[in-house]
Amino acid sequence: MKNSTLIKGTAAIAVGAALLLGGGGTLAAWNAEATATPGTIVSGDLDVVNATSAGVWKDRAGATINIANYKVVPGDKLTYTQDLTVTLVGDKMAANITTTGITPTNGFTSANVSVTGPALTIGTTPVSNPLTPKGSAQTVTATITFEFLSTTSGRANVDASYNFNNVAFQLQQVVAGSGLVAQS
């Protein structure tokens, strides 16, 4: 029993010594090394902001008006435009821009007004989703029209108001093309 223990202990010491010897650098043969430089990975960008702090209201003739003190009458047609700056950077970047639409507080008789939009355009061309990087920020214009119809009769809707509240614009990255996979 004692011999067995002694043998085991001696063997363990021998193995340990062998491992110590193996870890030493002094027994190395030829070796060489080389390095690679994978470079730096840079992420792209996706952003949408209002190009100006406030949009612009114009009347039918194209004259700029201050909606805070402008009073419409039947026959008036007003146009609101808000420019949005869309930044898209990334080799495989693609994104859809959408709007949540208008949820107004409407004090007019619905039949007496016509409200359209927001319509999204780049220049005068309707937005074709998905948007892709163009090398620089893109300007998307949101347009809303409000027309107080000239068919309004009597004194209908005098001193009425139509509050557009907030109109939101959402820029959402989408998977377009090969090499980019959405997790699921």
Add this chain to the structure above:
Amino acid sequence: MRIKRPLQAAALIAAAVLLGLLTVQGTYALWSSSASAAPGTVASASFDVALTAVPSGQATTMSLASGQPANLAISPEGTLSPGGSVYGGVVIANNTNAGGAFTTAVTVGPAVVSNVSGGTLAQYVTVNAKSAASAAECTATGSYPPLGSAGLVSPAVAKGGSTVFCFQASLSPSAPSTVKGQAVNITLPLTARQLCGVPGGC
């Protein structure tokens, strides 16, 4: 027995992890950004037409706050005698607060002459009318065309502007003496309507 228990525990953990991943599927969304605009509130104008009678000086808006049409008493001065006339008028102002152009036209309809207290004077009374630039013209000066069934339409009245209708009530020279001391009520309906003051809007 010793192996089975750890396997069960591992399976339970795996199931929990899977369930957890499934319930947070929304968090793997791609990039997104949002902006919002506040176009503001569009407010409509008032259709405010102010009337002032001449010579009574009574003033009112054409439509009362209740929405009902107002009544305005012109109350011409003097009395009618056969072949004679009395004069009065109304100054009509376009007091809208419209932001853009808002031009109106005012029409006075045919006069309705009605007897008072069973008299017979009405059939001898005729009403003529003319448009004028000021209330000072509502006198015997100038000609007063008959106020026919088509009524009389004012020139266009721009925002902030006014127009005047002058009226002449005449008693026929052939009125008999039996109508002496009688009176008539003369009703003249006034209507203001918006012209197409918004370029291209109508």
